[in-house]
Amino acid sequence: MSEKIQRDWFDKYMVPCFSPAPFIPVKAAGSRVWDQSGKEYIDLAGGIAVNSLGHAQPALVAALTEQASKLWHIGNGYTNEPVLRLAKRLVESTFADKVFFCNSGAEANEAALKLARKYAHDHHGAHKHEIIAFKNSFHGRTLFTVTVGGQPKYSADYAPLPAGITHLPYNDLQAVENHISDKTCAIIVEPVVGEGGVIPADPAFLQGLRTLCDKFNATLIFDEVQTGAGRTGMLYAYQTYGVEPDLLTSAKGLGGGFPIGAMLAKEAWAQAFQPGTHGTTFGGNPLAATVAEQVLSLLDEPLLQGVRERHDEMMGRLTELNARYGVFSALRGKGLLIGAELAEPWRGKAKALTNLAAEEGLIALIAGPDVLRFAPALDISHRDLDEAFARLARAVARFV
Ligand SMILES: Cc1ncc(COP(=O)(O)O)c(C=O)c1O
Structure with a gap:
């Protein structure tokens, strides 16, 4: 049997200019990613605004x-x-x-x-x-x-x-x-x-x-x-x-x-x-x-129109989440590049929130220490967005 690849190989063998998450993604399709243990994540990071059409787009x-x-x-x-x-x-x-x-x-x-x-x-x-x-x-x-x-x-x-x-x-x-x-x-x-x-x-x-x-x-x-x-x-x-x-x-x-x-x-x-x-x-x-x-x-006009619609949808969902928890002091962005700035008591803790989100099965980004950043696939499905926000809400509930 081949040797199990471990996350600590990163610390052993790689130049430490990154500090990757504790899990290792091994497979992905659309906006869903799975790690070595089979745990599933919804990807609202898109490989840092890279996977514009999701993973393994046919x-x-x-x-x-x-x-x-x-x-x-x-x-x-x-x-x-x-x-x-x-x-x-x-x-x-x-x-x-x-x-x-x-x-x-x-x-x-x-x-x-x-x-x-x-x-x-x-x-x-x-x-x-x-x-x-x-x-x-x-x-x-x-x-x-x-x-x-x-x-x-x-x-x-x-x-x-x-x-x-x-x-x-x-x-x-x-x-x-x-x-x-x-x-x-x-x-x-x-x-x-x-x-x-x-x-x-x-x-x-x-x-x-x-x-x-x-x-x-x-x-x-x-x-x-x-x-x-x-x-x-x-x-x-x-x-x-x-x-x-x-x-x-x-x-x-x-x-x-x-x-x-x-x-x-x-x-x-x-x-x-x-x-x-x-x-x-x-x-x-x-x-x-x-x-x-x-x-x-x-990237034709219907797809770009979908980006503009998903922007409104995501801003609406973030506004709703904020009405419940009051964690964000500002929501901003264009299209599917969206930032949610943490309010005063939580400033500096964006990374802690994305870590909790990952535990809940959601991959999100930060933009500096105070801002949660989302850059999902431009064609992310409404179903994936629904599930992503349910997971984010669970992470925020644990965070506040
Ligand atoms: C606006 C902007 N310019 C340049 C870069 C650098 O791109 P790369 O990491 O592909 O060299 C980035 C990466 O995050 C970026 O966001």
């Missing part, structure tokens, strides 16, 4: 399986059919003229930030290199993206950090007006702050950033790694806001669970990356591109 499984017997990898010395189909689809359904593929959100942001710097150097000169980002934002874990992210706890240990980056308060247009100058090369912003607490941008804030970028010839980058691929009820959140960026980054839900990242660019920006200026081995891999194309083809 059309994704079929597409991946078919491609797996054709061509796995060929490298960027050649192109391939799935990546060409995916690029065409992304260009035809967004503001972008060109797409660059990579493997993660951090890499997509790294590409966007490097491209913004290069574009400014090429068109205006080396003095134009400053980047404006926002406090509490999150853009990934490479040295550049962790520095641009507005959470010093993630970057301070890695000093010296890349220079020329300023963090301003989110949703504070006046602060940006006061700071921006001819030296500003880019502003990078999450249309809804994800990890940092699920905070939607004010429409006037994003519109104001667009106007300021136009005035100062700066590149506007939307980090849609978490908000993209249907999460907010439109294909990308910029469409919800009616404000177009120059560059947009996408990852997470785009691959529905298969790793892929993408940077979408307007033509003038795309031209700053010529052969040899930037690259990746795995980006544009046929397996990832096949799955992402299938994800996009399933």
